[in-house]
């Protein structure tokens with residue numbers, strides 16, 4: 001369930017490997033934000049796993065020697081060709097792959113090499129890779145990923161079996177976003193973005209929520225400092241997001257308590273403040289319970305909660 005839109009292709013290619021008909025050079029293409037690199041890494045672990053090799057598992061077992069080495073990034077028959085600081089994939093990196101591919105497998109299984117975003121290869125790099133792509137040798141697999149496969153040299157492309165990652169289904173996406181802790185209320189608006197690029201959309205949704213929370217808490221601060229009235233603050237009310245907003249209020253209460261306790265020295269004052277806050281927490285909980293009952297005017301409940309908060313927190 002990590003990236004549900006990748007499951008079908010991972011299964012397909014792992015099965016091809018088990019049936020000894022997996023092509024030695026794979027090009028995985030999809031727009032940016034489809035987790036292609038993670039896909040290639042997961043597939044590599046599958047191909048290297050001893051259980052998968054012996055047809056005793058459909059995906060990497062996580063238990064065998066090979067899986068252990070892989071997970072500790074110490075697998076001798078695996079190489080991820082990457083330099084995060086460089087814009088291009090230079091020929092030195094590709095030569096490392098070429099040299100490694102000429103060695104025998106140390107664990108006696110498959111050997112797997114990954115070149116993420118392979119369109120970043122320089123011409124010299126691409127040429128250095130050509131011969132290896134032509135005849136890598138038995139049980140050696142090279143997985144290239146790309147968001148722009150059209151930029152690849154035709155000589156490279158013609159030596160690869162190309163697979164496009166299919167966009168996710170709506171149900172897969174809702175589950176996935178929920179698991180990522182994101183429940184967009186306006187899913188129909190978010191969906192086109194998500195389908196075009198799930199990972200970028202997740203950032204977008206999270207970011208949007210953070211912005212909303214920030215704005216909400218800034219207004220709450222203005223309420224406590226007397227810059228705005230409770231009625232003005234209640235304008236923040238959003239029927240679709242109100243339970244989220246109440247959580248933010250609880251968070252703000254906690255932060256307020258902490259800051260007060262830091263500045264207060266008198267023990268009795270601290271006790272009074274704690275009592276006030278615990279009373280307000282209870283009021284938020286009550287407010288939530290009332291809102292869950294049908295026929296209640298949520299906006300009214302929210303407004304009266306806000307004025308009680310202001311009264312309690314501002315008076316002393």
Ligand SMILES: [Zn+2]
Pocket residue numbers: 048049050051052060061062063064065066067
């Ligand atoms: Zn394994």
